[in-house]
Amino acid sequence: MLKNNSQGYGLVSIIIHWLSAITVFTLFGLGLYLSELSYYDELYRVIPHWHKSLGVLLALAVIFRIVWMVSHPSPKPHGSPAMANVAKAAHGVLYLALFSLFITGYLISTADGRAIDVFDWFSVPGFGSFIENQEDLAGQIHELIAYIIMGLAALHALAALKHHFLDRDNTLSRMLKPVRHSNEN
Amino acid sequence: MKKLLSALLFTAFLSPLAQAADYQVDVKGAHAFINFKISHLGYSWLTGRFNEFDGEFTFDDQNPNGAKIMLDIDPASVDTNHAERDKHIRSKDFLNVKKFPKAKFESTHITHEGDDKFKVIGNLTMHGVTKKIIIDANKVGEGKDPWGGYRAGFAGTTKIKMEDFGIKNVLGPASAEIQFDLHIEGIRK
Numbered sequence: 175m176l177k178n179n180s181q182g183y184g185l186v187s188i189i190i191h192w193l194s195a196i197t198v199f200t201l202f203g204l205g206l207y208l209s210e211l212s213y214y215d216e217l218y219r220v221i222p223h224w225h226k227s228l229g230v231l232l233a234l235a236v237i238f239r240i241v242w243m244v245s246h247p248s249p250k251p252h253g254s255p256a257m258a259n260v261a262k263a264a265h266g267v268l269y270l271a272l273f274s275l276f277i278t279g280y281l282i283s284t285a286d287g288r289a290i291d292v293f294d295w296f297s298v299p300g301f302g303s304f305i306e307n308q309e310d311l312a313g314q315i316h317e318l319i320a321y322i323i324m325g326l327a328a329l330h331a332l333a334a335l336k337h338h339f340l341d342r343d344n345t346l347s348r349m350l351k352p353v354r355h356s357n358e359n
Numbered sequence: 360m361k362k363l364l365s366a367l368l369f370t371a372f373l374s375p376l377a378q379a380a381d382y383q384v385d386v387k388g389a390h391a392f393i394n395f396k397i398s399h400l401g402y403s404w405l406t407g408r409f410n411e412f413d414g415e416f417t418f419d420d421q422n423p424n425g426a427k428i429m430l431d432i433d434p435a436s437v438d439t440n441h442a443e444r445d446k447h448i449r450s451k452d453f454l455n456v457k458k459f460p461k462a463k464f465e466s467t468h469i470t471h472e473g474d475d476k477f478k479v480i481g482n483l484t485m486h487g488v489t490k491k492i493i494i495d496a497n498k499v500g501e502g503k504d505p506w507g508g509y510r511a512g513f514a515g516t517t518k519i520k521m522e523d524f525g526i527k528n529v530l531g532p533a534s535a536e537i538q539f540d541l542h543i544e545g546i547r548k
Contacts, residue, residue: 213529213530213531214531282442282443282446283442283443285442285446286440286443286445308442309442309445309446310446310449313446
């Protein structure tokens, strides 16, 4: 139920997948909104705070997800080996984009050595700037990759739909319904 | 002949004391500061600096009205000790340093107001706009330093309205003006 096997995903992977997706879209929305806020908006300080807090939590979740992924079997991909490699590469790029966002986001807020407050639970310490005007360069890269990851997510969703409606395999369904007994291989 | 010679020698000895001299602003030793302060919501003062700048000035004790100063300032070097705020200040909401990467002050004339006080009148170019400003300055001191150089130092204040330089003031009425505190030490060239 919880863990994956070669046939499908367990509940842990499924929940993390969809929670991450929702969080990524929420973060994008918050990011768009915060870049338009003016000094006197009531939410001027609140929205960036949520954006950073959620970002840190997502980073932790993705790290856990990767550890989980490498320590558990993955269901076999459907389709030709070539397509399977393309899919694997695309997923890799998604992870790369996510980590680039986490790192660049972190480098913006900690450029002055300040910590990042995650809601009012804990703080992530900062190490200061490594280059001049770090917050500006990191900010530009952060914004660019945010748009790229939205495009990748759209492609990712389209690919899942293609598997479901065109190939008629269970690629999408197995990310919705967990395996019954994880011990079966 | 003897009189002429001694007169010449006399002036030669005196001349180092009163010369029109060119000074390089001591940026290397960081003995110059461009500080500013702006009101935060009308509740407190927010201070900051421009960390990167360069300049030179000409000054003559005997002819203070012939003095000149020129400063090149890098607006991207704004520093209010807060990375997110500094990032915002550099953005197109305020200084727009991508579009306007340089700022400059060039004096047009300097008047001696008595004692060590001066009025430095000149053009400030910032955010792509050039406007006349007046800096109230005073000479702090001058003289030899222990390392073979000769230095002269000044302090000055001025106020500008950000809207005069094309920057929309979205910070509230108390923050319309920015006060500058300049401290400049130059080493005679």
